[in-house]
Amino acid sequence: MLLLYIIGLIALSVTAFIFLLVRFYHSMYGAEGYLSHTLPVTTFSLINGKLLVAVFWHAITTILVYVSAFSLIVTAGLNLGNEGERIKLGELLQQLGDMIGIPIPALFGWAILYSVISAFSAMLMVYASMAIGQLFRHKVAMSIVMYGVLYAILQIISFVISINSANGFVEKQAAMGDDSFFSITIANMYGNIFSKSMILYIGVSIVCYIITALITHKKLNLE
Numbered sequence: 001m002l003l004l005y006i007i008g009l010i011a012l013s014v015t016a017f018i019f020l021l022v023r024f025y026h027s028m029y030g031a032e033g034y035l036s037h038t039l040p041v042t043t044f045s046l047i048n049g050k051l052l053v054a055v056f057w058h059a060i061t062t063i064l065v066y067v068s069a070f071s072l073i074v075t076a077g078l079n080l081g082n083e084g085e086r087i088k089l090g091e092l093l094q095q096l097g098d099m100i101g102i103p104i105p106a107l108f109g110w111a112i113l114y115s116v117i118s119a120f121s122a123m124l125m126v127y128a129s130m131a132i133g134q135l136f137r138h139k140v141a142m143s144i145v146m147y148g149v150l151y152a153i154l155q156i157i158s159f160v161i162s163i164n165s166a167n168g169f170v171e172k173q174a175a176m177g178d179d180s181f182f183s184i185t186i187a188n189m190y191g192n193i194f195s196k197s198m199i200l201y202i203g204v205s206i207v208c209y210i211i212t213a214l215i216t217h218k219k220l221n222l223e
Contacts, residue, residue, distance in 0.1 A: 005072070009065050009068065009069070012061060012064075012065065013061055013062065013065060016057060016058065016061045017058060017061075017122070020054040020057060020058060020123070021054075021123075021126050021130075023050075024050050024054065024127065024130070025130055025140075025143075027050065028046070028047075028050070028130070028216065029130060029131075029134040029139060029220075029221075029222065033220075033222050034222060037220065037222070043213065043216050043217040043220075044213055044217070046216075047127070047209075047212060047213055047216065051120075051123060051124070051127070051209075054119075054123045055116065055119045055120050055123055058119040058122065058123060059112075059115045059116045059119040062115040062118070062119065063111070063112060063115050066108075066111050066115070073096075074093075074096075110194070113198070114194060114197075114198060117198050117201045117202060117205075118198075118201055120201070120202075120205045121201035121202075121204045121205045121208075124204070124205045124208035124209050124212065125147070125150050125151070125154070125204060125208050126147055127208060127209075127212040128146075128150065128207075128208035128209075128211040128212045129143050129144075129146040129147035129150055130143045130212075131211060131212045131215040131216050132146045132211070132215065133145070133146050134215075134220075134221050135215070135219055135221055139221075150208075154200075154204060157200060158197065158200065161193065161196045161197065161200065162193055
């Protein structure tokens with residue numbers, strides 16, 4: 001059942017993501033693009049409208065996955081009391097917050113912010129790949145190739161950031177001494193990585209938006 005649950009979450013996220021991308025491609029660079037680009041609106045308005053809708057649904061899907069996984073953890077935790085006694089929800093949330101190093105409401109706030117920023121980055125990176133790919137004869141194939149290139153570059157940068165943040169954590173731990181290992185919480189370990197990742201995603205979003213808008217506005221190819 002746990003395996004089916006995980007497969008269901010993955011299927012939900014992937015299906016929603018692919019559906020949004022297919023709709024954008026068909027309406028901007030496919031046969032429907034002739035109708036879209038004859039509307040009395042600018043190219044930027046077309047991209048903005050489709051982007052906001054896509055980001056909304058992608059972020060909602062991601063947040064629902066987070067809530068579902070967190071609910072499963074909480075449900076399991078409520079049954080861990082001694083001698084069959086159930087732990088109270090408030091006590092469990094307090095324990096989880098203490099273990100992570102950040103209150104659960106604040107954790108949800110950061111998760112929502114991270115979901116929105118990562119949704120912008122994910123959608124715009126594919127949009128930029130489609131915009132570049134439509135310049136070639138084999139539009140879909142080149143879009144996939146360009147996405148692979150952009151994704152590889154992003155992963156390399158993310159890896160470098162993670163390594164640098166991990167090295168900083170190790171140095172901080174060594175400076176505090178071996179006995180203080182558990183005083184450095186999960187939030188301290190990953191907070192720096194998340195903050196740098198969000199900055200990276202914002203930068204990627206800006207660059208990919210500019211690429212998408214400029215190419216679509218100046219080099220649109222509907223043939």
